[in-house]
Amino acid sequence: MMLELDFRSKVPIYVQVVEQIKHLVAAGVLKPGDQLPTVRQMAADLRVNFNTIARAYRLLDEAGVISTQQGRGTYLLEPFPPAQATGLRNAALRGLASSFLADAARLGFTPQEVLKAAQAMIERWKEEGSPPGDESN
Secondary structure: OOOOOOOOOOOHHHHHHHHHHHHHHHHHOOOOOOEEOOOOHHHHHHHHHHHHHHHHHHHHHHHOOOOEEOOEEEOOOOOOOHHHHHHHHHHHHHHHHHHHHHHHOOOOHHHHHHHHHHHHHHHHHHHOOOOEEEEEE
């Protein structure tokens, strides 16, 4: 399992790990019953602190994505029912939007300035087919 971390991002590393594992599950790359690397192994592979991965695994466990069994390992659980998955996706989107708006406000932008910039970026996303910041373009 290969995760790509952006150490310059304002998104904490443990959140990046959580989101990427969730994405791999949603994309079908990881399947229920698959075993994840140990916390120590993933930390070594990604060259991050052990506690960072432990925190990510704890959040995934609390979200019902994985189950850690002492002495046996960490395994992916069955996927959520569609309604619950939709709720989790919407909650994640609200969290991202809230964080974005809070950062914009701290930088002194008005709601109108943020709306105008977001609308322009969304229009470009629709035209180009990939979101802003996607290096594949």
